[in-house]
Amino acid sequence: MGIDHMDLLKHIKNNRTKQRSKKPLRHDAFNRISSIVKQYGLKQSFLDLFHTVEDQPTIKKVNISRVRMKTPLEIPLFSLVGEEEYHLTMSIIDKVDNPYLIFAHSPEEILSCKLLYRLNPELSPETLMRYHFESLILHEHAKQNRIKQSGNEKNG
Amino acid sequence: MKQLFDSGIELVVESDFIYFPLLFDPDIKKEIQTVFYSRKDVGNPDASDSKAVIKLKGKYFVKGFRLDSLVNNYEAINPNSYQRLKNECLRHYHLTREIDGVLLDGTLRTILFQVMPHFIKKSKDLNRKTLSDEAILDLIGKKTNIPESYYQEARTFSDIAPLKKILKNIENQTPVLDLPGSGMMSGHKLRDWLRNAVHVKVLSDEYDRITKSLKMREQFSRMKPEHIATLLYIADTGFLEIDGFGFIRKNAYRNEYYVYKRSGDYILKDYYGRSYLFPNCRVTVSTYMPFRPFVMEKYKHPFLLKYKSGQEICIKNFNPPDEPTDKCIINTLEEGLTALQYGYDPRKRNGYHSLDKLWIHIPTIDFEDYII
Numbered sequence: 001m002g003i004d005h006m007d008l009l010k011h012i013k014n015n016r017t018k019q020r021s022k023k024p025l026r027h028d029a030f031n032r033i034s035s036i037v038k039q040y041g042l043k044q045s046f047l048d049l050f051h052t053v054e055d056q057p058t059i060k061k062v063n064i065s066r067v068r069m070k071t072p073l074e075i076p077l078f079s080l081v082g083e084e085e086y087h088l089t090m091s092i093i094d095k096v097d098n099p100y101l102i103f104a105h106s107p108e109e110i111l112s113c114k115l116l117y118r119l120n121p122e123l124s125p126e127t128l129m130r131y132h133f134e135s136l137i138l139h140e141h142a143k144q145n146r147i148k149q150s151g152n153e154k155n156g
Numbered sequence: 157m158k159q160l161f162d163s164g165i166e167l168v169v170e171s172d173f174i175y176f177p178l179l180f181d182p183d184i185k186k187e188i189q190t191v192f193y194s195r196k197d198v199g200n201p202d203a204s205d206s207k208a209v210i211k212l213k214g215k216y217f218v219k220g221f222r223l224d225s226l227v228n229n230y231e232a233i234n235p236n237s238y239q240r241l242k243n244e245c246l247r248h249y250h251l252t253r254e255i256d257g258v259l260l261d262g263t264l265r266t267i268l269f270q271v272m273p274h275f276i277k278k279s280k281d282l283n284r285k286t287l288s289d290e291a292i293l294d295l296i297g298k299k300t301n302i303p304e305s306y307y308q309e310a311r312t313f314s315d316i317a318p319l320k321k322i323l324k325n326i327e328n329q330t331p332v333l334d335l336p337g338s339g340m341m342s343g344h345k346l347r348d349w350l351r352n353a354v355h356v357k358v359l360s361d362e363y364d365r366i367t368k369s370l371k372m373r374e375q376f377s378r379m380k381p382e383h384i385a386t387l388l389y390i391a392d393t394g395f396l397e398i399d400g401f402g403f404i405r406k407n408a409y410r411n412e413y414y415v416y417k418r419s420g421d422y423i424l425k426d427y428y429g430r431s432y433l434f435p436n437c438r439v440t441v442s443t444y445m446p447f448r449p450f451v452m453e454k455y456k457h458p459f460l461l462k463y464k465s466g467q468e469i470c471i472k473n474f475n476p477p478d479e480p481t482d483k484c485i486i487n488t489l490e491e492g493l494t495a496l497q498y499g500y501d502p503r504k505r506n507g508y509h510s511l512d513k514l515w516i517h518i519p520t521i522d523f524e525d526y527i528i
Binding site for chain 1: 177178179180181182184185215216
């Protein structure tokens with residue numbers, strides 16, 4: 001009975017210590033996307049781009065060999081936006097609906113988000129945080145091309 | 157606040173309160189939906205909670221502050237903007253300190269109407285006749301190029317009806333602050349309302365001054381508009397110079413002036429009879445202590461200790477007056493001018509320095525460059 005009581009005490013103490021420890025504040029999708037909407041002054045017409053955006057980067061883009069870095073973005077801890085911007089933010093979140101969205105830094109990356117997730121849904125947060133989505137898409141394409149080529153060579 | 161009103165966004169005025177567009181995040185959206193769709197609040201529109209957020213033309217607005225509290229505390233909220241609006245209002249009704257000051261300030265009246273006539277040339281003939289205040293203002297108007305805007309202002313200044321009306325409103329305790337009607341309005345419109353409201357508040361706060369100013373203007377309403385224009389010009393610039401005589405306002409708050417008379421070029425002779433041409437300078441006296449003559453610009457002279465600006469002139473047996481009366485100012489200026497132009501005795505080599513070089517090894521001011 002006494003041992004059970006001690007275990008319970010330890011358990012409660014451990015729980016409290018865990019609760020007390022500081023948890024890093026992570027930016028959620030709303031904070032990030034609403035910041036991009038505000039900073040770039042995006043309008044409702046931005047949603048139309050999701051239909052017209054190309055699934056494949058163009059040849060011109062493929063030729064770019066350099067690695068693109070992220071555009072700097074200032075994100076407030078708690079973002080508040082006007083009604084129109086709120087609806088646009090929520091529509092973007094609904095439309096994209098994938099975990100890579102919280103790593104987007106620009107409208108361009110929001111648009112590339114779906115394609116990147118389709119190409120490789122297992123990219124690490126560190127990679128997503130560091131490299132521009134366009135570079136990652138090019139990298140994924142290159143990887144796929146290499147696999148295809150090696151497959152052809154084996155078959156040939 | 158300024159940014160908000162200048163941005164031109166739509167704001168709402170409801171029950172004397174200002175409502176701002178509601179900003180959203182997912183939690184607020186959820187809360188708003190609960191407030192507006194739950195039976196409790198829809199059925200009770202007067203509930204304080206429901207009034208915290210209102211919906212107008214499909215948009216949500218959140219309660220801000222009372223408009224009258226904004227006006228009453230605007231001085232603390234935005235001191236710079238309040239000061240700007242206050243100055244604008246006082247200038248509009250010609251209630252600025254300078255204008256009140258110039259018409260009521262005894263020192264300036266003494267300089268203008270008693271000291272100045274002594275130093276300026278009134279006519280080509282030799283007889284010195286005393287001039288009336290009006291004749292002096294005419295003379296200033298003739299010899300000074302007063303911009304046209306001051307004549308226009310003079311006409312507004314002499315119209316005392318608007319001031320009388322404001323004073324009557326304040327005395328009757330009529331509600332001077334009209335709140336804007338309820339409904340949606342642009343930030344620009346509210347900014348204009350705030351401007352007018354602050355003006356009304358400034359005028360209410362300045363009741364004593366308006367009364368005083370009104371009395372004074374009633375006295376001055378009999379004056380010619382050209383004379384009022386001259387006085388307004390002097391009040392505004394704080395500076396006047398005619399025939400080498402002039403004054404500069406030193407401190408508007410204390411109504412201090414530097415009164416000066418130009419010496420013109422003059423010649424002094426040294427021990428050996430050589431002539432030295434001394435350049436023009438302004439012999440000045442301040443209307444605030446000490447009442448001693450000094451040279452305003454950088455200058456050298458046997459009666460000045462160094463070669464720099466603002467030096468007192470060394471005068472033997474000079475007792476500075478106790479107050480800046482017209483006679484004292486005239487006397488001090490004349491003493492200073494006489495000392496510079498006629499006070500140096502080449503035989504005695506009086507003063508701090510000798511004009512001719514003394515071959516004693518004492519560092520002194522050199523006047524060689526003035527020799528003609």
